[in-house]
Amino acid sequence: MIKSRPAAAPPAVETPLVYAHGLAALVTLLISVCFGFLAAMEMVAPDVAGGSPWLTWGRLRYDHTQGIMLGWLGNAFFAFLYHAVPVLSGRSVTSPKLGQWLFGLWNFAVVLPGWILVLAGHSQPLEWAEFPLVVDAFVVLCLVLAAVQFLPPFFSRGLEDLYVSSWYIIGGLVFTLLSYPMGNFVPELVPGARGAAFSGLWIHDAVGLFVTPLALAIIYFVIPAATRKPIYSHFLSMLGFWLLFFLYPLNGTHHYVFSVIPMIAQIGAITASTLLGVDVIIVVANLLLSLRGTGWFPGDPALRFVGTGTVFYLIVSIQGSVQAQMSVNQSVHFTDWVVGHSHMAMLGFASFAALGGIVHAWQRIPWARYHAGMINAGYWLLFAGLIMMVTDLTIAGLVESSAWKSAAPWIESVRAAKPYWAVRVLTFVPIGAGFLFVMTGLFVGEPGDGLKSIQRELGLEPVEAIAPRFAQEVG
């Protein structure tokens, strides 16, 4: 039996690895956003790339989403984990050396070659699985390494002392490792409709079992760490967690409603999607109650990012429950409505949470530069850009849907959508600038100003005095 011991002192955080992954996250983020911008641009001016195969829409589209998921969020999550796992578990991560390997493999055996291979025409036409199989093998290897790196500190500590954020970290890492091969390899071996059933699962698991748990781990971590108050209800945290892991995997088939996949499976997935909305209400209620007293836009940019991400999580999940319903799904499926939905999820929820996590970790690197003004400016630009983009795409989806229901020729729906696609291109300005501002805010300013500025502002005790207390109070 594992003996649980409260940590005597906060263990060493591998700040170089936090910094390296944070930097890689922000660089890959900017590149991924540029892929997205070019793809959006080509829907307005299709010949803008001059007929180069390397810049054709399809390949840019693949690199955009893979870059966001693996390059940006992957690195951001790793950065956060290097900061959070020692604090949460009271143990160091397994090995800094392993960390260097993980960093190198993730960025130079997965993200970079994945991007290049896709642009060169070697890819897999499966959603959220576009990197070619050879790259997938390295992803799986890296997920195993990540499990080795981040899980033992929790287990050597003893399960009963786990904080809710730890649950999400463990869940996210384990379930991603389980579901990634299913989404990437099974449809290559199981054809057509049968394979699509598995693809549907993965489309949702990528978001539900990788992005969501780790983004929630950040939110559950940053809120109490930044507010210096515990989460409102541990019971609600646990309820939310287990419902999420019960319901999320059962959602996948809602991507293929009205398909040939057995109707009972579709209805099951739709039911799970509906219940998932209820679960998210529980989770978000708990988080928002924990945020009481900080206002809608807290002064600490990390808290502000995760707070806003929490609200977007609520909105996007309720929207997801609604659009899984057959009556809604038959209208909005296949339209830009869903593209708006996924941007709300990946940008509004996951990226805001990830930015909050990075900013929070940055504040706690004594030598990292920090400029609150730049980060705040970035926040507002992102906030405005996201609202603009999601609103635009949602309306576009409704316009397309009504064109498809009419007797008008197909091309009418394309013509009708063009103004909205033009607006989407414009949203690159606030979103691209927003990310750039945040990034700049983390590389200019005074070294160590992150924590100092917050402490100055709030008159609070330093976090180092608090970390060990976490370990004890929860147990």
Added chain:
Amino acid sequence: MKRLLRMSYLVAGLAGVGFFAMSILLLGVWPGQALERQIEQTRPQHPPAPTVSEQRGRVIYGREGCAYCHTQQIRYLDNDVRRFGKATLAWETIFDYPQLWGTRRVGPDLSREAGVRSSDWQFTHLYGPRGVVADSVMPAFPWLFDGAPDRPNQEARDLVDYLETLGRNRALAGPEGEAHARESCNCSDDERRYAFGTGLLNASPAMARRTGDFPKLAAGDPARGREVYRQNCLSCHGPRGEGDGKGAAGLHPRPANFAEREYTVDRLSFAMWNGVSGTAMPAWRELPMADLAAVAEVVRGFHAKQPEPQIPQAVLELGARVYSDRCAQCHGTTGAGDGSAAAQFPIAPTNFRTQRPDIATSLRALREGIKGTPMAPWAGELSEAELSAVAYYVRTFFTGGAP
């Protein structure tokens, strides 16, 4: 208490992995088995597997992200079935490694693309989509060509071969295959209605037909006609109807030159309603009747009426003799394009009763033939006098002159 708590976390941990396994069983494996059974029940005996070229084309289709704008899945919904044809059956997807169903439709669904378009249209469309669809936002794929739309390289040919497999096996299964699938499918009444209902297997409004009815067109609104022409016709037929639009260069035969032919309204109505089978001209059955009428007006307006010359009787007699010897076999004794040999050609011979080419146009066709059609050059066979006599003679068939 502590021990109990520890146990509960362990149980919960195992349950977590169990949830994941359950999702795979409930939403992956079990539906897969149901689909497998349905496939066994409904599939035809020996649906042709894709050829090597078609498989290569499929890889290119995947590589270029085609599936991210074109779905390959007709849902069990009225709107899908009405627009694209009968709902996709599971057995139709048995060769799809991996599936390419897609989750976004920017362009139309391609589940039933086989036989809808001519290959010169497909090549021109891949080389430069706006050459045939003015407002398309599809990327151009010039790297699949050796510099021109009618010079596809192996990859473009593979890709078009692949496109021709989409929906092919269902069409090949024929009425017997449909009846077999319909009877043995263990599906609900709704599913049966969408998969085997009364609609067309392929509902593409662009699919060309060699024969068929066509609407009687009333007078149209010229302003609307110019707009519809600009949106749908100009890219091939050109701004002045001279058959010199952006997409014309890759099309064989070239798009019709409206400036050098006179058409009856019925001929234009037939061509718009049914397409011109064997050419890149698709059908436009999806356009409202008023738009078709308006476009017909615009198209007829491209031809400037010339005073009819008085042709000496002797010339017409010579023309009639040459025509009956050399032309009637295809173009028919009454010029209706219904000669005894007509049916064997992929493209219907010109019907001179509904269109009247200018003299220069006929002479050019007689001397040089028409590329991309069975019309051969006659310059070596016939004398200049015979050529011009027959060029004058075919004009006498026209039924659409002044009333």
